[in-house]
Amino acid sequence: MSPAPRISVVVCVHTEERWDDILAAVASVHGQSRPAHELLLVVDHHPALLTRLGEHFGGARAGASAPGAPATPLRIMANSGPRGLSAGRNTGIAAAGGEVIAFLDDDAVAERDWLRHFAEAYADPAVMAVGGRTEPVWASGRRPAWFPEEFDWVVGCTYRGLPPGRVRVRNVLGGNASFRRSAFDLVGGFAVGIGRDGGRRPLGGEETELCIRITQAVPGAVLLLDDRSVIHHRVPAERQRFGYFRSRAYAEGLSKALVARSVGARDGLATERRYATRVLPAGVLRGVRDALLRRPGGAGRAGAIVAGVAAAAGGYARGAARARRGSIAFRHRGVGGDGNGAGAVREEAAA
Numbered sequence: 211m212s213p214a215p216r217i218s219v220v221v222c223v224h225t226e227e228r229w230d231d232i233l234a235a236v237a238s239v240h241g242q243s244r245p246a247h248e249l250l251l252v253v254d255h256h257p258a259l260l261t262r263l264g265e266h267f268g269g270a271r272a273g274a275s276a277p278g279a280p281a282t283p284l285r286i287m288a289n290s291g292p293r294g295l296s297a298g299r300n301t302g303i304a305a306a307g308g309e310v311i312a313f314l315d316d317d318a319v320a321e322r323d324w325l326r327h328f329a330e331a332y333a334d335p336a337v338m339a340v341g342g343r344t345e346p347v348w349a350s351g352r353r354p355a356w357f358p359e360e361f362d363w364v365v366g367c368t369y370r371g372l373p374p375g376r377v378r379v380r381n382v383l384g385g386n387a388s389f390r391r392s393a394f395d396l397v398g399g400f401a402v403g404i405g406r407d408g409g410r411r412p413l414g415g416e417e418t419e420l421c422i423r424i425t426q427a428v429p430g431a432v433l434l435l436d437d438r439s440v441i442h443h444r445v446p447a448e449r450q451r452f453g454y455f456r457s458r459a460y461a462e463g464l465s466k467a468l469v470a471r472s473v474g475a476r477d478g479l480a481t482e483r484r485y486a487t488r489v490l491p492a493g494v495l496r497g498v499r500d501a502l503l504r505r506p507g508g509a510g511r512a513g514a515i516v517a518g519v520a521a522a523a524g525g526y527a528r529g530a531a532r533a534r535r536g537s538i539a540f541r542h543r544g545v546g547g548d549g550n551g552a553g554a555v556r557e558e559a560a561a
Contacts, residue, residue, distance in 0.1 A: 215309035215332050216247035217325050217388065219282075220302030222295055223316045224254035226262065231317040231444060233266075238319040238441075239282060244326035246282045247308040252298045254289045295384075296400035296416045303394050311394070315366065315385035318344070318443040327439040328388045331376065338393045338424050338431045341382025342439025343368045349447045356510025357450070360493040361518050364458045365445045368437070371489035376436040380425070380481045384417035386441045389424075393431075397423045401472060415465030419472050452514070459518040463525025471533045490515055 219239050223232050232251075239249050253260040263286050287305060291297030303311055310332055314320055324342065331340045346353070346367040353359075359370035366385050373379075382388075400416045425431045448454060470479060493515050500508025 214329050215390075216307070217244075217310045217312050217329060218248050218250060218302075218306035218308035219246045219312045219314060219325070220250045220252060220299060220306065221314050221316050222252045222254060222289075222298035222302065223259060223263075224256060224298075226256070226259050228317050229262075232263075234319050235314055235316055236284070238321075238324075239314065241322060242282075242320070242325045243322045244329055246312070246325060248283045248285060248306070250302045250305055251284065251286045252289055252302045253286065254295070254298045255293045257288075260286065260288055292402060294402065296402045299384075300399035300402070303391075303399055306391070309391050310388050311391055312388035313384060313386075314441065315443060318385060318441045320386075321440040321442075324439050324441060327436050331434050331436055332390065334432065336430055336432045337390070337434060338428060339382050339387065339389045339421060339433045340439070341379070341387040341433075341435050342441060343435075343437040344383060344386045344441050344443050347442050347444045348450060349445060350450060354450050355507030356452070356514050357455070358493050358497070358511040358515050358518075360489055360515060361455065361459070363462075364455055364518070365449050366443050367445075370493070371485055372435065374437055376434055376438070379433055379435045381418040381421035382433060382435060385443065386439065387417060389420075393424050393428070397427045401468075403468070415462070415469045418466075419469045422469070423472075452517075455514065456517060456521045459521035460525040463522040463527070464529040465525075466522075467526050467529025467533055470530070486519065490519060 221232070221235055221239070236249065236251070239246055251263060253263065267284055267286065285305065287301060289298040290301045290304075299313060302313075310328065312325065312328060327342070328340050331337050344367045346362060346365055348354075362369040363383070366383070368383070397420070399420075401419050421433055425433065449458075466479065466482065494512045497508045497510075497512025497515065500506075501512065502508075
């Protein structure tokens with residue numbers, strides 16, 4: 211067995227509108243039963259937020275711990291790459307000193323044993339990544355009756371269809387995940403050009419693409435999901451609306467086309483095939499059954515699943531067409547001080 215690893219926690223932040231959420235996320239990391247080696251706050255091209263965080267935490271900046279902080283040192287730094295979540299994470303990876311790097315969303319709080327369960331899994335040297343369970347915290351106080359659990363990934367949460375317990379998976383979900391540092395040394399960081407970049411569309415898929423690259427490059431690599439590592443993710447009112455649901459599903463289709471472009475359709479879509487052919491049809495049948503039994507939301511859930519599949523398929527078709535035209539590009543080799551990586555490779559077909 212390997213010795214217990216030091217775990218660096220990276221939280222990427224991008225807006226002052228989430229100020230209270232950011233403070234809650236920081237507090238949950240400081241309150242871990244197994245202390246983190248360090249906490250890195252990476253600010254995505256927002257000078258006012260960078261200054262405000264530095265002032266709030268006593269002038270903490272890259273390379274310095276917050277005076278009077280708990281056992282977990284805090285460092286605050288600017289995203290040194292292009293705008294977006296992938297480059298922000300890569301900035302944190304480059305600065306982190308732990309053997310394991312964990313990622314927590316800035317609008318989520320981790321339960322007390324979150325890192326302890328992550329650390330236990332890394333006793334096996336074959337384990338390269340461990341993800342946890344993300345529970346939604348609905349701004350309205352409860353799940354909308356029409357919102358299917360099979361689509362909880364739309365709001366960044368664990369969805370119905372994922373296996374329970376500690377199990378092997380193709381990919382972890384990025385807002386509640388950890389990776390062995392050696393994985394980044396071998397395959398590079400998160401792909402810049404996949405995932406959220408500050409634009410209009412709520413893109414994703416960057417953690418899926420990274421996980422597939424890890425398993426393609428490292429024979430015998432094990433990626434785990436441990437549902438004891440729990441975080442609670444806030445779902446604001448605007449993300450409980452059907453318009454956002456449909457837009458996010460469409461964006462996921464676009465993202466999956468980029469993932470398939472990077473790692474190949476066979477690996478890039480393997481889990482999605484099972485999800486689309488088993489999990490979603492069962493969800494539709496449950497919705498229809500509930501509608502026939504006059505249970506609230508049954509017809510809405512069945513309709514939402516069908517609409518979500520159609521939106522995702524439309525997004526994938528458009529993304530695949532863009533890939534054929536050569537109008538997509540991303541970088542994913544190495545993690546260096548620019549947030550992309552020293553020697554990053556740009557993959558772009560001729561237009």
